[in-house]
Amino acid sequence: MSVAIYPGSFDPITYGHLDIVERAARVFDRVVLAVLQNPRKAALFGEAERVEVIGRAIAEELPADVAGRVSIVRFDGLTVDAARRHGAEFVVRGLRAVSDFETELQMAHFNQKLAPEIDTVFFMTALEHGYLSSSLVKEIARFGGDVSAMVPPGVAARLRASDERGPRL
Numbered sequence: 737m738s739v740a741i742y743p744g745s746f747d748p749i750t751y752g753h754l755d756i757v758e759r760a761a762r763v764f765d766r767v768v769l770a771v772l773q774n775p776r777k778a779a780l781f782g783e784a785e786r787v788e789v790i791g792r793a794i795a796e797e798l799p800a801d802v803a804g805r806v807s808i809v810r811f812d813g814l815t816v817d818a819a820r821r822h823g824a825e826f827v828v829r830g831l832r833a834v835s836d837f838e839t840e841l842q843m844a845h846f847n848q849k850l851a852p853e854i855d856t857v858f859f860m861t862a863l864e865h866g867y868l869s870s871s872l873v874k875e876i877a878r879f880g881g882d883v884s885a886m887v888p889p890g891v892a893a894r895l896r897a898s899d900e901r902g903p904r905l
């Protein structure tokens with residue numbers, strides 16, 4: 737059985753992430769979406785909130801046969817350690833543009849050095865989602881812009897609510 741881990745901050749999850757999850761779940765038997773509290777980035781949503789929102793988005797937005805093969809976990813520490821814990825031989829990441837490539841290649845190389853048995857597989861982001869980034873979605877929402885084409889409804893609602901209660905820094 738092939739297992740892939742899809743690590744990320746997902747703060748918040750966007751339609752771009754969901755597209756990657758769906759395509760990865762058509763290639764691998766199981767996809768473990770792993771939510772990191774990234775110490776280098778101030779998160780708007782707490783991990784528990786992100787996991788809840790992601791679970792709902794996957795159930796509502798993806799076909800049932802695909803959603804059934806995706807699990808969601810939280811993790812701290814190294815991606816490769818989380819991969820080993822969950823029996824994943826592959827790390828999945830999405831690439832939007834050449835600008836992503838340099839950082840992603842470096843991460844893939846580090847991960848390869850740390851865990852040679854784990855391979856990184858890149859999915860090219862779908863054309864219609866190429867412009868999406870969680871940071872810009874948060875910025876647009878903060879200034880009252882419409883993010884309904886960028887994130888699932890549950891996320892858009894949370895973004896509106898978080899705007900009312902102020903940023904979590």
Ligand code: PNS
Nearest residue numbers: 743744745746772813814815816843846
């Ligand atoms: O959504 P992001 O913030 O682009 O995801 C980055 C992530 C979570 C994939 C990366 O920061 C990561 O793997 N962090 C875990 C720590 C780790 O393993 N670092 C070494 C990888 S080079």
